[in-house]
Amino acid sequence: MELTFFGAAGEVTGSCHLLEVGGRRVLLDCGMIQGGREAEARNAEPFPFDPASLDAVILSHAHIDHSGRLPQLVRNGFQGRIHTHAATRELARVMLRDAAFLEEKDAEHESRRRARRGQEGVEPAFTRADATAAVRRMRAHQYGQPHEVVPGVTLTLHDAGHILGSATVEVELAEGETRRRVVFSGDLGHRGAPILRDPEPLEQADLVLLESTYGGRNHRDWDATWEELAGILERARHDRGNILIPAFAVGRTQELLYVLDRHYAEWGVDRWQLFLDSPMAIEATEIYARHWQLYDETARQWRGQQANPFKLPNLHFSRTANQSRAINRIHSGAMVIAGSGMCSGGRILHHFKHNLWRRETEVLITGFQARGTPGRALVDGAREIKVWGEPIRVGAKVHTIGGLSAHADSDGLAEWYGRFHGRPPVALVHGEADQRDALAARLGREFDAPILTPGLGERMDLANPERLLPAG
CATH class of the missing domain: 3.60.15.10 (Ribonuclease Z/Hydroxyacylglutathione hydrolase-like)
Known part of the structure; x- marks a missing residue:
């Protein structure tokens, strides 16, 4: 074993x-x-x-x-x-x-x-x-x-609260007289995050694999995060620029749309042209809309009022390359959510090429950026990045919205592990x-x-x- x-x-x-x-x-x-x-x-x-x-x-x-x-x-x-x-x-x-x-x-x-x-x-x-x-x-x-996966291995999935369908994996193992219960956390969600339920706590294990x-x-608290986002939107509107949001197609994109819908009037979201510029994110959003039974209580209530919490009045789905290119003719008032989340490819690079060098542009980094990626370089304060081999000056204001992370922070991880009996x-x-x-x-x-x-x-x-x- x-x-x-x-x-x-x-x-x-x-x-x-x-x-x-x-x-x-x-x-x-x-x-x-x-x-x-x-x-x-x-x-x-x-x-x-x-x-x-x-x-x-x-x-x-x-x-x-x-x-x-x-x-x-x-x-x-x-x-x-x-x-x-x-x-x-x-x-x-x-x-x-x-x-x-x-x-x-x-x-x-x-x-x-x-x-x-x-x-x-x-x-x-x-x-x-x-x-x-x-x-x-x-x-x-x-x-x-x-469910018995194979003889000697029985699987039970538990809600990890990270993205739709994410699971903490519990496996009960049997070999001869030996019995072991192994719990693999998967990626644990950030408590209080929009849409999904908090990670389900478990209490019994012989071994825990923990992310x-x-x-x-630790992340900023949610109230401070919403205040930060509201302030960025207000400054960007005053500076008459565009907002670029590199976002993971699954999870972060849907949270952003949901939050913008919830604060639509309060944050003046109606003053922007919103673009979801990712065919994969569009498909993922449609899947999120279908699986509303996995939402937390607040999101289920909001869905009851809105029918589809991801369908804002001024939201445009950019499915084709031509629709994506057309966005770059807009020099003010566009809020663009596009992949890839770490800025290592995808349509966000086209928008960087047209906007990153402009001082009135705001870039919102909303998720983890791995070492070696352009997104990590932006977070670390790079004044220039390469887009398809071409150096682009970073004139935009870059904001790292750590409070929007889909991962549990240090307190969340310690609290989740602390529920296990017998340490x-x-x-x-x-x-x-x-x-x-x-x-x-x-x-x-x-x-x-x-x-x-x-x-x-x-x-x-x-x-x-x-x-x-x-x-x-």
């Missing part, structure tokens, strides 16, 4: 952990590595295990850093089932198709470049057909319903080293619990989950 950490160990992205129980192999998540060019090149490397040897996969939620390599897994021989929440299956269909399109496009571009040098072309890591095949292998579950994205930092060992994953180590120090100090910080490839004998074994 063993657990091996193959991703998100000392870094945020690339979530991937392998359970081996009674001769069965079950993977927890299979995510892409995100960041700079060097980090993302690791996605093309072979898996450190044989995909054909896996019996099943459990997917915590649809974000690409948790789901993005599933098509590669299928392409390389995986033939089992992928178990996840029903809403995650819908969102993954959209997100994996988009990821595959980008893979195909990048491979085509690279092949043309090589052809000009007389070299052979390259194949994409996976295709849209592989993405479709991965989604077809998904089996949908609801929160709180136990640590913001393990050493089980906790392995910290999904966090850069400084945030992970800060949370390790806090949990050790407050709870006197065994804290582990696994490195890539390190293993754990679940019969004795208080120590790590070397890789291999």
Whole structure:
């Protein structure tokens, strides 16, 4: 009975952990590595295990850093089932198709470049057909319903409150006379966040895998966050500029639309032309609208009044490239929500090219920015970034709205872990080293619990989950 950490160990992205129980192999998540060019090149490397040897996969939620390599897994021989929440299956269909399109496009571009040098072309890591095949292998579950994934592994999903369908994964393991309960937090949501319920607390575990994205930092409180947003909108209107919001297509985009709808009159939102410039975000928003039963009580009441809480009177959906280009003819009064969330690609770069150098432009950073991404450079105060190789001066005002994070902060993570009886060992994953180590120090100090910080490839004998074994 063993657990091996193959991703998100000392870094945020690339979530991937392998359970081996009674001769069965079950993977927890299979995510892409995100960041700079060097980090993302690791996605093309072979898996450190044989995909054909896996019996099943459990997917915590649809974000690409948790789901993005599933098509590669299928392409390389995986033939089992992928178990996840029903809403995650819908969102993954959209997100994996988009990821595959980008893979195909990048491979085509690279092949043309090589052809000009007389070299052979390259194949994409996976295709849209592989993405479709991965989604077809998904089996949908609801929160709180136990299901035997394979003999010896029983799965129960719990609401993680991070994005629609996001789950904390509880697995009960049996091998001979040994029984273990492992809880994988997935990505825990920010308490009090718009739309979704707060993360569900659990009390029993023999081992906890806990994310640590913001393990050493607390977010601004919600009232201060709304005041900050209102102030930015007012200043931007006074400066007669545009507002650019790089946002993740799933989760952050829907929260922003919901909040703008709730404060429509109070913040003067009607004075802006709003653009959702992302076909994937448009599809994800339609999925959010359908799954209203997963909202918290406040959002369900608001939906009862509004029918669709994401359909503002002045909101335009930009589905086509021509519709996106037309936005850049507007020099004042446009609020544009576009991907990618870390500014590493997508339509937001077109808007940067036309607006980032302008002093009257406001840029709102509303989510985590991985090291090596243009978004992280903006957060760190860069005065110039490159857009498709062209240097663009940063004349815009850049605001980091940390209070809008979809991740639990240090207080939230400590509170969630503190609900477990008996202070089980906790392995910290999904966090850069400084945030992970800060949370390790806090949990050790407050709870006197065994804290582990696994490195890539390190293993754990679940019969004795208080120590790590070397890789291999």
